Amino acid sequence: MEFIICILAGILFATGVYNILQKQLLRIAIGTGLISHAAHLFILTMGKLKRGQPPIILEGITEYTDPLPHALILTSIVISFGVTSVVLVLAYRTVNENNTDNMEQLRGNEYE
Amino acid sequence: MSNLAVLPIIIPLLAGILLAFFHNNLRISRFLSKLFILINLIVVVYVTYIVFQEGSLILETGSWVAPYGIVFVADYFSIILVLTTNLLSVACLFIAPKLVSDTKEKFYYYTFIFLLISGVSGAFLTGDLFNLFVFFEVLLMASYGLIVLGGDKVQLRESLKYVLINLFSSVIFVTTVAFLYAVVGTVNMAHIAERVQEVEQQGVLTTIAIVLFFVFGTKAALFPLYYWMPKSYVVPNPVTSALFGALLTKVGIYSIIRIFTLIFVEVEFTRNFFIVVAALSMIFGVIGALSTNDVKLLIAYNVIPSIGFILLGLAVFNETALAGSVYYLVHDMIIKTALFLLAGVITYAAGTSDLRKMGGLIHHYPVLGWILFISAFVLAGIPPFSGFIGKLLLLKGSFEGEQIVIVIIALLTSLLILYSVMKIFIHGFWGEKNEQLERKSTSGLLGPISFLLIFSIFIGVGAEFVYPYIDTIATYLLDPELYIHSVLKE
Numbered sequence: 001m002e003f004i005i006c007i008l009a010g011i012l013f014a015t016g017v018y019n020i021l022q023k024q025l026l027r028i029a030i031g032t033g034l035i036s037h038a039a040h041l042f043i044l045t046m047g048k049l050k051r052g053q054p055p056i057i058l059e060g061i062t063e064y065t066d067p068l069p070h071a072l073i074l075t076s077i078v079i080s081f082g083v084t085s086v087v088l089v090l091a092y093r094t095v096n097e098n099n100t101d102n103m104e105q106l107r108g109n110e111y112e
Numbered sequence: 113m114s115n116l117a118v119l120p121i122i123i124p125l126l127a128g129i130l131l132a133f134f135h136n137n138l139r140i141s142r143f144l145s146k147l148f149i150l151i152n153l154i155v156v157v158y159v160t161y162i163v164f165q166e167g168s169l170i171l172e173t174g175s176w177v178a179p180y181g182i183v184f185v186a187d188y189f190s191i192i193l194v195l196t197t198n199l200l201s202v203a204c205l206f207i208a209p210k211l212v213s214d215t216k217e218k219f220y221y222y223t224f225i226f227l228l229i230s231g232v233s234g235a236f237l238t239g240d241l242f243n244l245f246v247f248f249e250v251l252l253m254a255s256y257g258l259i260v261l262g263g264d265k266v267q268l269r270e271s272l273k274y275v276l277i278n279l280f281s282s283v284i285f286v287t288t289v290a291f292l293y294a295v296v297g298t299v300n301m302a303h304i305a306e307r308v309q310e311v312e313q314q315g316v317l318t319t320i321a322i323v324l325f326f327v328f329g330t331k332a333a334l335f336p337l338y339y340w341m342p343k344s345y346v347v348p349n350p351v352t353s354a355l356f357g358a359l360l361t362k363v364g365i366y367s368i369i370r371i372f373t374l375i376f377v378e379v380e381f382t383r384n385f386f387i388v389v390a391a392l393s394m395i396f397g398v399i400g401a402l403s404t405n406d407v408k409l410l411i412a413y414n415v416i417p418s419i420g421f422i423l424l425g426l427a428v429f430n431e432t433a434l435a436g437s438v439y440y441l442v443h444d445m446i447i448k449t450a451l452f453l454l455a456g457v458i459t460y461a462a463g464t465s466d467l468r469k470m471g472g473l474i475h476h477y478p479v480l481g482w483i484l485f486i487s488a489f490v491l492a493g494i495p496p497f498s499g500f501i502g503k504l505l506l507l508k509g510s511f512e513g514e515q516i517v518i519v520i521i522a523l524l525t526s527l528l529i530l531y532s533v534m535k536i537f538i539h540g541f542w543g544e545k546n547e548q549l550e551r552k553s554t555s556g557l558l559g560p561i562s563f564l565l566i567f568s569i570f571i572g573v574g575a576e577f578v579y580p581y582i583d584t585i586a587t588y589l590l591d592p593e594l595y596i597h598s599v600l601k602e
Contacts, residue, residue, distance in 0.1 A: 020276075020280070025272075028276060032276065032279050032280065032283075035280070035283050036279075036283050036286075038283075039283045039286045039287045039290070040286075042287055042290050043286065043287075043289075043290040043293075045290075045294075046290045046291070046293045046294040047293070047294075068293070068299070069290075069293070072242055072286075072289070072290075072293075072299075075242070075246060076245075076286050079246070079249045079282075080283075082253065083249070083253070083275075083279055083282075086253075086256055086275065087272075087275055087276070087279065090256075090260060090268065090271065090272050090275060091272060093263065093268055094268040094269060094272045097263070097264075097265045097268050097269075098265055098268065098269055106269050106272070106273075
């Protein structure tokens with residue numbers, strides 16, 4: 001099970017990075033979303049995927065689910081949700097102000 | 113357990129929320145922001161006093177003992193940085209009403225600043241690697257708000273890059289925390305530090321160490337990851353730039369020092385690697401500073417070599433050099449704020465930030481000129497100012513560690529840093545009196561900067577008084593067992 005999730009995370013990372021390397025602004029925004037999904041899936045694998053056991057340790061219990069990765073993912077999802085919305089709004093405003101969504105034309109050396 | 117450790121995070125957070133309600137009333141929000149930062153400063157001074165009297169303060173949230181709960185650790189190193197953060201925030205908040213336009217102030221300017229302070233203090237104080245990520249996000253979120261405030265064409269363009277690069281490195285950060293958790297099974301920093309010694313495959317740890325270094329190196333603007341930094345620090349208003357230059361990169365270098373003195377102490381390979389990175393940061397940073405004629409950009413580039421200097425102390429890794437790093441870190445936070453604010457005042461006074469169009473400012477603004485002159489000396493490390501003590505310790509440590517090449521590079525860099533800042537003085541202040549330029553009022557602008565400078569001179573001239581504390585921190589950092597014992601209480 002971890003194996004499949006790992007491969008999935010890898011594919012998401014690859015597509016995310018591919019999209020980030022594009023020139024179009026929207027693709028970059030989507031790319032950042034994809035790599036954060038990949039990171040979340042990846043966190044899931046770190047505590048070993050087990051099903052059916054409660055996250056409780058008592059005397060004599062050997063099988064249990066690790067609750068920590070879930071807590072971390074939840075925090076991370078909330079944060080990436082917020083950041084993604086910031087990025088989208090920022091990208092929209094940048095495109096409107098600069099009249100282009102091409103990163104090549106957004107370099108520029110003049111400030112102010 | 114002591115709740116004192118969390119106060120430097122809670123007070124700015126509450127202040128930020130409260131100020132959001134008064135964002136349209138500038139008189140109230142200005143007054144409240146000054147009041148709250150002073151209250152916070154007093155609290156932090158008290159906490160620092162307690163820490164140096166009684167040792168580290170550990171707060172276990174909800175009474176969940178470490179390593180199960182989230183801990184906040186106010187030890188010597190972190191609390192001294194929180195103290196410095198608050199000192200320079202005082203100067204920034206007192207100068208803000210003059211340097212920031214009213215419209216910008218109304219758009220939750222003070223709220224963002226307080227959230228930034230809260231996030232920075234949290235990043236310094238947390239004892240949990242994942243929590244460090246969360247506080248990074250808190251301070252980054254506030255900084256996204258600050259950098260884009262105003263919404264100019266250029267500002268949007270540069271802040272987009274800033275947000276994207278930080279977002280990317282944050283994702284890598286989370287992934288690395290996952291890696292580390294898979295290897296050692298904990299995210300509590302003290303607990304990780306204890307367990308990495310038992311890990312059999314040291315190769316995995318080296319990989320994790322380097323990826324973490326990449327993450328923090330991006331935030332700290334080290335070579336070759338600094339490319340996003342100078343321009344994005346130039347576009348917002350001067351007070352924001354000052355806070356960014358003083359706090360954000362320093363949080364990155366603080367995390368590097370923390371991680372590599374506590375967790376990855378054994379990884380030998382990193383030391384030589386750090387020396388190379390430190391040397392290249394110094395060289396490329398100062399070349400960048402020399403290449404530009406823009407006052408703000410020049411100061412922004414000067415952030416990079418200073419990060420190189422701080423990393424040098426960590427790379428050499430003996431007591432003198434680490435003391436130098438800590439000293440330089442404190443010194444640099446203060447003087448960078450002063451310089452960014454000065455750049456803002458100069459731009460305001462001359463009406464342009466381009467050095468080629470300036471000249472003869474000394475006739476109109478003699479005090480400003482001399483303050484800049486002293487600041488340049490402080491930054492470059494002319495005795496008896498604070499930069500000298502920091503560099504002396506660093507270079508002495510490097511000699512002890514037999515790293516001669518880096519000493520030469522560091523000395524040459526210092527010389528060029530002095531030249532680059534003097535360039536502002538020569539081109540901006542010398543020359544014919546510009547008759548068309550009207551003298552603008554600088555009341556209220558120079559006070560906060562002088563406050564920072566006086567403090568900077570104090571830690572330089574009063575090194576006898578300050579050094580014992582810095583030395584305590586260096587000895588403390590060299591022995592990770594102290595941190596581990598204070599948190600895990602075994």
